[in-house]
Amino acid sequence: MREIDLAYRTLYAELCQRSLDGAFEADFPIAGRFVTVPVNGRAYWYFDLPGPDGVKRRYVGPKHDAQITDRVERFQAIKGDLKARRKLVSTLVREAGLPAPERFSGDVVRALSEAGLFRLRGVLVGTVAFQCYPGILGARLPNAALQTGDADFAQFHSVSAAVDDSLPPMLDVLRSVDTTFRDLPHQADGRRSTKFRNAKGYEVEFLTPNRGSADHDGKPAGMPALGGAAAHPLRFLDFLIHEPVRAVLLYGGGVNVVVPAPERFAVHKLIVASRRRDDPLGRLKRDKDALQAAVLGQALAMTRRASDLATAYAEAWGRGPAWRQALREGLASVPTKARTGLVAGIVDGLTEIGEDPEGLGFDASGKPRP
Incomplete structure (x- = not known):
């Protein structure tokens, strides 16, 4: 596993923005207008489009989403x-x-x-x-x-x-x-x-x-x-x-x-790996879950986002005994070599965010407790 060149990461970010622009243009014709509607104390963007049967209103997204609001504000300029x-x-x-x-x-x-x-x-x-x-x-x-x-x-x-x-x-x-x-x-x-x-x-x-x-x-x-x-x-x-x-x-x-956020995807895969059936198909899915959790965990650590992984892990750990048991079993299902890198990323991230790994399922040496 290795990082992608910065130039390509920049191209990907540009493509994300331009594809959202393209979707925005297709969804919302110039003839309409954007309005904000309060719902349960929050503001949301809606799009009103006049037609022969009256105005049709469509949901756009939350106003606090900066990407959505930016596109609303420059709607006329999107091509x-x-x-x-x-x-x-x-x-x-x-x-x-x-x-x-x-x-x-x-x-x-x-x-x-x-x-x-x-x-x-x-x-x-x-x-x-x-x-x-x-x-x-x-x-x-x-x-x-x-x-x-x-x-x-x-x-x-x-x-x-x-x-x-x-x-x-x-x-x-x-x-x-x-x-x-x-x-x-x-x-x-x-x-x-x-x-x-x-x-x-x-x-x-x-x-x-x-x-x-x-x-x-x-x-x-x-x-x-x-x-x-x-x-x-x-x-x-x-x-x-x-x-x-x-x-x-x-x-x-x-x-x-x-x-899903990649750190949540990784932790969630540990959880679902523990809940697969113990039959040939279930074991195959469990192996894939464990592989994806390990790969994402290592990628997050390599790209200096171990703290994100640790924050998601700590949140899941704090949700109760069933979640903690699922995390233990999920980690145990990851092959030893891959588990070492994944656990190191979680433990390093926990330390980085000021959490004690020993209070979150790891022993003093940083290994998962059974």
Whole structure:
């Protein structure tokens, strides 16, 4: 693993900004106007577009998001530059060696991005999101950690209910990519679908955090903003998608996405690794979880962001006994050599932020306690 040259990191940052500009221009025609709306004590941007049936209002994003507010303020000046962005993507993939998704995943994510999923505060999770981290961190990551065969997305239910906007019908969006997509009735409630599959077995799944009682476990949640799709509730997911970051998927002219913060992704992978089933498929997924956690942890340490990793780890540790046990088991699942680097990054980061590693699951020598 090594860092990417500064020139390419700068190009990636430029592409992120320009792809967001391009998405903004496509989403909001010049004929409309932006307005701020107070919701629960916070200000949010909305876009009003006059039409034959009256004014249609669409959610844009929180006013405290500096990137969104900047684009609102210079909306008239934003121009499309798809051709130039394609050249940037090509340079970053071919010369810098940054990963690009396989074409079908790229098409799926682009379709959902253009439909407004990330504008409505959806988050790309899973391995497709992981493919964005080399650009975010400025580090080349092992190819084995980047392979996937599906696409997963998440959204807080409270956000889905509050934005007062929705994607087009989800099946229509996915069938614009592949007409063989069909919705799969959820096992717990056949009236709802959280997962969609095409004829070749490629799956798109929607998830939401389960922070309530065990009564909600396994039951699909209705999501008003997801175009008729429901979402499968998962424990620990709220930790993963809290305060996500903007990124660009290196596909086409760059696909504007939102992904979990890399330090949260790493810690969350430790947690979910501990909860995989002990069968061949479960062990395979656990190994992949452990690999991604270790790779990201080492990359964060190498790029001088060990304090971010440690802060996320300490937050998870402080959430209670079940979280602490999951972290212990997750660390134990990482192969010895990789675990050494990951643990060193966490311990160094804890020291950097003024936390005592011995109070957070490590012994005096810096090794994880069983």
